[in-house]
Amino acid sequence: MTADYRRLRIALLGAGAVGSQVASLLLEHGDELADRAGAALDLVGIAVRDLDAPRDAELPRELLTTDADALVVGADIVIELMGGIEPARTHLLQAINAGADVVTANKALLATHGPELFEAADQVGAEIYYEAAAAGAIPIIRPLRDSLAGDRVRRILGIVNGTTNYILDRMDAEGAEFDDVLAEAQALGYAEADPTADIEGFDAAQKAAILASLAFHTAVPLEAVHREGITGIDAAMIESARHAGYVIKLLAVCERLIDPETQAESISVRVYPALVSRSHPLATVHGAYNAVFVEAEAAGDLMFYGAGAGGVQTASAVLGDVVSAARRHIAGGVGVGESTLADLPMAPVGHVVTRYQITLEVDDRPGVLATVAGILSDGRVSIATVEQTTGGSQDAGDAVARLVIGTHRALEQDLSETVERLGASGVVERVVSVLRVEGD
């Protein structure tokens, strides 16, 4: 069936969990993919570090090579699934400069060296496809770039890390503590032996930078992403959130801020655990699933849900890109690309306006609430709800009460200064937690 098609040379760099699935699907579904692409997709080689390493899928031995440099030469499409910065960056630049279109799932590389790669591609008229780098198998790049091209994105709230969503979801379902659930997640393969990249929010921050760049037509450097992980979340905070009608999710928030006085626009990109109303669609995202919730001016609320990781799932996104790149080789046109024409400035996290839930341990004696309320009011933080969840003085000397304060919308820098003053006030024994409320 593929005899009449123009033949395209596909080079694959990397044969890990995703790479070996991509190779298998390319080899197994070659005819069907050729019909869809309008071109025969000839997998000409797979660059690996070790020819004898065990693979997730059986790959033809004659396709394997350790010479990625040689493999890239003459390829029409190069698929980079090595991960990491080097040598992935060098190989991609090599491929681009030779005029190949490239497909990559490498979020770390794009979040740190995206502008360099996109500029190199622009110079030679090559295209970079990266659907799998933003939210795994969830198609989000084309909706943001094409379907919403006539709209303006206000905000994106993303659950973009499966490991942390799994952990928080189990803690919520079982009332379990973080360490126990992390150990369970590691045993089940949902978390790495070194879980830092996930639980400290580094992985989510890379994806947030990619999503924000695309949504706001602005190059967002990884350093501009405010990042907090989930290691400080404990069972008591989750229970307290539940009591108030919330669930705690690690969110990647990409938001267009508008200065109320000058109307000047800026972008805030941040990753942190946040309270989400249990009636919000994101609250229904369980286990290791991911979802990207997009608020657009005209389209309203949209949500894209699916597997955020996994070898075969991610391979689906990679192959979609390969077919698109192949179509472009045949029919011309532009690829996914990036656009930085809006070039908006980055806002520091202090400029963000959200609601907060502040939990304090305070001395349980008369006048304390008035003092706390006064500090908040002086700091331009307006109280919406107060609940005294524990305490009750039996012994006036060292009794401690717990205050859970919900605020109205406040400026993050006002809030953080106020929380500092609360901690130093003498009536507050301990600031137990400060969590933002997102999705209002």
Place this chain on the structure above:
Amino acid sequence: MTADYRRLRIALLGAGAVGSQVASLLLEHGDELADRAGAALDLVGIAVRDLDAPRDAELPRELLTTDADALVVGADIVIELMGGIEPARTHLLQAINAGADVVTANKALLATHGPELFEAADQVGAEIYYEAAAAGAIPIIRPLRDSLAGDRVRRILGIVNGTTNYILDRMDAEGAEFDDVLAEAQALGYAEADPTADIEGFDAAQKAAILASLAFHTAVPLEAVHREGITGIDAAMIESARHAGYVIKLLAVCERLIDPETQAESISVRVYPALVSRSHPLATVHGAYNAVFVEAEAAGDLMFYGAGAGGVQTASAVLGDVVSAARRHIAGGVGVGESTLADLPMAPVGHVVTRYQITLEVDDRPGVLATVAGILSDGRVSIATVEQTTGGSQDAGDAVARLVIGTHRALEQDLSETVERLGASGVVERVVSVLRVEGD
């Protein structure tokens, strides 16, 4: 800012709820859209039936015309938002034959005359964009066509009609009856004065045909879509569904069937109210929201959620298509298009295999359950659960019990023959309802 861009002539046909929003956004956001499209989008005219009709948005009088024929001449991109078959079909063919790319939200036209339009476009190398025709503002065309181009769709379960989802959701939340909620929906503008197209599933069937065509690379004629509406759903059925852990949703189901013996593939496309587990992501789609749940071989489960209708929401999808069409005018390439290369046969609804929930009123006397079970077994329908929900004989003469039977997976034609035999069996007073269970 747009001075250097090539100028494209945009003709708009129709200025109803969607059309007037599209015109407003084109005029207001012209510079931003030009930057994204790489071309200035000049709205050269808006064809309307009546120059003096009231509009949802104020439009420049000098752009309005009643002469759609003249407007189409010389346009680079024609946006058709008139709805209905004629004269929309004639104008689109006219535009295509003149070499214009066309953007349409007209699901009725695409579901009935799609092949004719796509063939005309193929002949001249024009493109048809129709993101707004499949699920309103939800980006689903590009994910299906591009992002999943390297994958195989197994099944789509869509909540694609906002009116019926609103009605079923209110019935579920309030325990209200169909007629009362329909009247409420009409008063609120969620349902038309004549709600037939929505509540009888005609609208959903058109969208199902479009989604199935795209997902399975096969032209799906509207006549091949099995269609049942929601007028038979009452509060008792919803309560019974809830009791069993289900919610009732009007689903558009597009499924790839594989003959267990020959492995031959066929497609089933059907619209009917079905039971969906309350833990399924589709169960969380409330109010007038829509969602399309896609099960793909590699990508796994994906869901696309958003507003299924509304003037400004749908306008977002239309404008995304306009920008795509403009980019193609500048950079070449292929549009959204359609592909029928798989050309799979349509399966009758009798070939579908699902689980069922059968509710019967039976004589409340010994031996009845044995008789019912025997009829099911003879009909190759295997029982998974039985519950006797009401009844209890005080007077053996005319006591009636209610049996709710959950089946294992069974062939629809076996099931329907079996239900007929149950109805004629003498022990069954009334077949109260037969509902399919989807989403397993």
